[in-house]
Amino acid sequence: MLQKLPDLPTFYEAFCDTALGGAHPPGLVFVVLPLLSVAISAAFTPIEYPKESPYGPSNVYDPSLAKKFYAKMPLLVLHRLVQLAFSGAPLGASLFIDKYITKKLEDEPTKLERAKTLLTFVENNGCTYIKIGQALSVREDIIDAAYAKELSKLQDSVPPFDSSIAKSILASEVGTISSKFTKISDSPVASASIGQVYKATTTDGREVAVKVQRPNVVNVIALDLHIVRTFAPIYQKIAKATTDLQALSDEWGRGFIAELNYENEAANTIEFKNQMASKGLTAVTSPTVVDSLSTSRVLTTEWVEGTRLDRSTEGDVTTLCAVALNAYLVMLLETGTLHCDPHPGNLLRTTDGKLCILDWGMTLKVQPDLQLSLLEFISHLTSEKYDEIPTDFVKLDFLKAEKEEFVRASGFLEPLTYMLKQAGQGGGGKKVRERIIGEFKEKYPGLDDEELRVAIQAEMKEYAEKAKQKTVVVGGISAKVSELQAQNKDAFSIPEWFLYTSRAFLTLEGICLQSDEDFSIITSCFPYVAKRLLSDDSDRARVALKNMIYGASSVAIDETTVVEMLNGFESFERTSKSSRDDDEATVALAREGADLLLGENDNVLKEIVTDVSADAITASLKKAFAGLPFTPTESKERFLKLTESEEKAASLLATLSSRANGKGVHGEGTSPSISPKVLTELTSLLRDYGGGGVSLASKLTKKVVEKNKKNIEDGLGAGKEGGGGGSFALEKGLKNVLGQVEGVL
Structure with a gap:
């Protein structure tokens, strides 16, 4: 200005x-x-907005209604255009000079200066542009990365409006203030683009936060959205963008206008709180809505005492970040309602050690098919089945189906795959960079730093060098996705769910890396994924779980992955509960495990457990018979040699036995003590799930018989092919016995 x-x-x-x-x-x-x-005069004269809503009585975003509405008010539109033109003149003139006079449009220092000017323009032009700026801060496929980074600094806060007007609105919505509140702050404790918050005490003694919407804000937003939508195709043509910017502005419009209805926000807040409770995530919550003091323009919730998560000095911040990750994964992969404003100001550590997520004005619905596609993608990453990733990207709406074969042939996803591999090892951008350089030093010994840099650039097609500049893993992955979209616009796109999810994870990863430089966001996501896959009995989830457990071989179980999944399952159950009582957490974990393994419903976990246990038992039987002094050598070679799956199952069983006895992999440690409380609860569990235990034992017995019968049949078959001697009467007799047992079972 x-x-x-x-x-x-x-x-x-x-x-x-x-x-x-x-x-x-x-x-x-x-x-x-x-x-x-x-x-x-127009540029510096406040606009007098009409009282009538451009969207009619329903107040639902409709660009066609807005177009008709503003067609009758050309001077109003012109007035706002003049304001925007004067406010944007410094940026426009600078960009013109950069491009046509100084030729420094692509110069990085120049970009940084222009990005700051853009930030000022956005901050000076009200709520619509603040929200658009926030949305663009994660869209490097639309604007330059320097501008996106600067816009990420935007906070949804603007100067407050007159409190007398706010309290007049409050009284008109809920009734006389003195009849509802014994005390209310004179000025707002927080002010945002759409409303401002007052701290108050209700007549029944509750401390509450009262959010009052700005007067006539729907008209302020509607006019700016109409202008943005009108000029979007022009900008798209000038910028040669492949994204349909008008359609994108409509998507923003639907979200912005829906956010104005505080009844929707109240419903979202309540829904999240109930969903987390039903899923057992008692360590995460949302404010309690006071329905009697809430309307479409006023939202009242119980006051939450706490500290912003990124500013908290408590020792459980990393744990609460894991809780937040679990919550966002539950939203994304299970409940299907995703919180769309996950900036640090909306993540609060409460005084009793819980995580409270604020501001539920904007949410995104995630369809079940997308949820399963994400689980499949994660399982393919974990099992290193990278050939499946192009197909996953089609299912996840990143890649157009007709371009899949082209992508496979071109290999342009390889750098992203490499980044995902590195990200899984944790440590943020710094540690990723160190690992990348270490790998290349091993590959090219004897090269000095400059020669090594050239080798990295050549082999990675300059991607590794760019990755070194990323501050966090999620930022690096997000940037690589944006880079792919920019380089392959006709094949690659960025779906909306990814934008909001990556923003949430980027925020949480940044907070965690402050206290733990080795933090791995992918590893931290694993506990919920393990829990989700272990408890989902859909066909696609079964395949995804088997991919993770059996790895690339698809035959023998991957012991490391199984142990990690069990650790992850335990971690999820413990961190997602608000109780600090270890006994209660242990009982809850045991009950959850018993329900999965011994409950009435069949699931893939039971199938895998019986299969692996049967392999382990078979391995033990083979070892026992092979150790007998009278067992013929040929029988040992033909019938008692362990298969790969049996060897790995036996190893896994030994590892799990050591864990159960409180010992490490080398046998150190002592048996864990069980408190009377836990022992009582476990005894109760045995009674509750006794029938399930019998059923599982029956399935295991049948599986052991099947495996041993097949082993004998394979051995006898090998004897025919190899022409070996011996009648193997004992084995033939055992085969007949097993056949009879199998018939009974």
Whole structure:
């Protein structure tokens, strides 16, 4: 905004001297000065918005209604355009000079300066542009990364409006203030683009936060959305963007206008709280809504005492970040309602050690098919089945189906795959960079730093060098996705769910890396994924779980993954509970495990447990028979040699036995003590799930019989092919016995 305006005669003289080479055409003053006077006056005169909603009585976003509405008010639209033109003039003039005069449009220092000017423009032009700026801060496929980074600094806060007006609105919505509240703050404790918050005490003694919507804010947003939508196709053509910017502005519009209905926000807040409770995530919550004091323009919730998670000095911040990750994963992969404003100010550590997520005005619905596609993608990453990733990207709406084969042939997803591999090892951007350089030093021994840098650039097609500049893993992955979209616009796109999810994870990862430089966000996501897959009995989830457990071989179980999944399952159950009582957490974990393994419903976990246990038992039987002094050598070779799956199952069983006895992999440690409380509860569990235990034992017995019968059949078959001697009467007899047992079972 201009701080001081020159008088018009002086401006006219300067204009003629600079623009007209000193000529002073007398007629020009009668044209230029009046128009300029009107424009300047309009630029600095507040707009008087109409009281009638552009979207009609329903107040639901409808661009066609807004177009008809503003067609009758051209001067109103022109007034706002003049304001935007004056406010944006410094940025526009600078960009013009950068491109056509100094030729520094792509210069990084210049970009940083222009990005700051853009941030100022956004902050000066009200709630719509603040929200658009926030949305663009994660869209490097639309704007330059330097501008996106600067816009990420936006906070949804603007100067408050008059409290007398706010309290008048409050009284008109809920009734006389003195009849509802014994005390209310004179000024707002927080002010955002859409409303402002007061701290109050209700007549029944509850401390509450009262959010009051700005007056006539729907018209303020509607006019700006109409202008943005009108000029979006023009900008798209100039910028040669492949994204449908008008459609994108409509998507933003639907979200912005829906956010104005505080009844929707109240419903979202309540829904999240109930969903987390039903899923057992008692360590995460949302504010309690006071329905009797809430309307479409006023939202009242119980006051939450706490500290922003990123500013908390408590020792459980990393744990609460894991809780937040679990909550966002539950939203994304299970409940299907995703919180869309996960900036640090909306993540609160309460005084009793819980995580409270604030501001539920904007949410995104995630379809079940997408949820399963994400689980499949994660399982393919974990099992290193990277050939499946292009197909996953089609299912996840990143990649157009007709471009899948082209992508496979071109290999342009390889750098992203490499980044995902590195990200799984944790440590943020710094540690990722160190690992990348370490790998190349091993690959190219003897190279000095400069030669190594050249080798990295050549092999990674300059991607590794760019990755070194990323501050966090999620940022690196997000940037790589944006880079792929920019380089392959006809094949690659960025779906909306990814934008909000990556933003949430980027925020949480940044907080965690402050206290733990080795933090791995992918590893931290694993506990919930393990829990989700272990408890989902859909066909696609079964395949995804088997991919993770059996790995790339698809035959023998991956012991490391199984142990990690069990650790993850335990971690999820413990961190998602608000109780600090270890006994209660242990009982809850045991009950959850018993329900999965011994409950009435069949699931893939039971199938895998019986299969692996049967392999382990078979391995033990083979070892026992092979150790007998009278067992023939040929029988040992043909019937008692362990298969790969049996060897790994036996190893896994030994590892799990060591864990159960409180020992490490080398046998150190002592048996854990069980408190009387836990023992009582476990005894109760055995009674509750006794029938399930019998059923599982029956399935295991049947599986052991099947495996041993097949082993004998395979051994006898090998004897025929190899022409070996011996009648193997014992084995044949055992085969017949097993056949009879199998018939009974």
